[in-house]
Amino acid sequence: MTAVHGQRRVRPRRATTTAALLAATLTASLAAGCTTSGGSRDDGRGRQQPASPSESLADGGSALAVKIDNARAARPHTGLNAADIVYVEQVEGGLSRLMAVYAQELPKAVGPVRSARESDLELxxxxxxxxxxxxxxxxxxxxxxxxxxxxxxxxxxxxTAYFRGPDRPSPHNLYLRPARLMPSAPGSNVLTTGFRFGPAPAGGKAVAAQSVRYPAARFTFTWSRSQGDWLVAMDGKAATTTDGQRVTAGTVVVQYVRVRASAFHDALGNNTPYTETVGSGKARVLRDGRAYDVTWKRPKATDGTTFTTAAGKPMRFQHGQVWVVFAPAP
Structure with a gap:
């Protein structure tokens, strides 16, 4: 089967008064607009030739990954719904951070932005x-x-690509202007993740919600039949963005991985966990209100991750944003 990338979904804007004021504050700090790319492209580690010279690596045709703060003081996030993929990893003190990957759309701003970790390099x-x-x-x-x-x-x-927002204290107020780093969205051909999209496979189990817990963080994904998406909640509270939209996902992957101690520590002496994303293991994929227990495999760091059903078939994702939550293997 040929893999097809998740197509962008248009989400209705339901800005609240507070969120609208915050969004307006951020907008006033920006000098760049939102850029989108044209059309979906094939995936599955297929390394196609760029559709045009503007998509070549030499001209900035590469995925944009942004490390995003996820402490309570950093919420609501900005620009998160424009991401193609959102990775969730455990960090010091049992807390979590996000890695948002952009290819089909560049929002005006993304953040709050925080520091990188060793695990990010392998991912x-x-x-x-x-x-x-x-x-x-x-x-x-x-x-x-x-x-x-x-x-x-x-x-x-x-x-010049970063600015400090006036709405919250440092370090939770650093934002990125993506257009200052690349002239346009590179397109889905740069998303060499191994993900496959298409009709749901047979089987699966109907589920209303799925939670993932870290020592000091919790994520819950609740199926919304009316929206056709999974609603994201963090630490028991509905996740929204600064423009008042709910954070949702077309597909959620709970990927069970080895989380070990690294050689790094934070300023308080807490060890920095290392999330191993190369190898193999079990995962649970949520799509269309159903859960599929699958296996994952990533032989080496330069490979994408494949997901396989119990019947030995490729697990196909729903079009739209994909959330991958790295959970410690039992």
Whole structure:
């Protein structure tokens, strides 16, 4: 089967008064517009030739990955619904952070932006020289970032691409202007993830909700038949963006992985967990109100991740945004 990328869904805008004021504040700080790419393209690690010179790697045709703060003080997020993929990982103290990957649409702003972790480098190897936007990294990690085949864009090197919002205290107020890093959205051909999209496979179990817990964070995905999406909640509260939209996902992947201690610690001495995304294991895929217990496999870092049903068939995702939650394997 040929894999087809998730097509963008148009979400209705339901801005509340508070959210509208916050969005207006951020908009006033911006000098760049929203850019989209034309059409969906094939995926499944198929390395097609770019459709035009503007999509070549030399011209910035690479995925944009943004490390996003997910502390309570960092919410609501900005620009999250425009992402093609949202990865969730555990960090110090049992908290969580997000890695949002953009290809088909570049929002005006994304954030709040926070620092990179060692696990991010392995995760991003599946893309071809992706651009990584982050607030910074501890000094011992910087040599590893320099050796990884990605385009590092920390706040210090591209200061005009970042700005501080006035609505919340530092460090939860750093935002990125994606258009200052790349002229246009590169298109879905850069999403070399191995994900396959299409009709749902046979089987699965009807589920109303699925939760994933870290020591100090909780995510719940609730099926909305009326919206045809999974509604995202964080720490027991409905997740929204600064323009008042609910955060939703077409497909949710709970991927069970090994989470081990790394050689890095935060300023308080807490160890930084390392999430291993190369290997194999079990996963649960949520789509269309049903849950599918599958296996995942990623032989090496430069490969995408394949998901296979119990019948030995490729697990196909629903079109739209994909959330991948890395959960510690039992």
């Amino acid at each position: 991003l190897r599946q893309f071809d020289r992706p651009m990584l936007a982050y607030s910074g990294a501890q000094s011992k990690l910087k040599p590893l970032i320099d050796k990884t085949p990605l385009q590092a864009r920390p706040a210090g090197r591209k200061s």
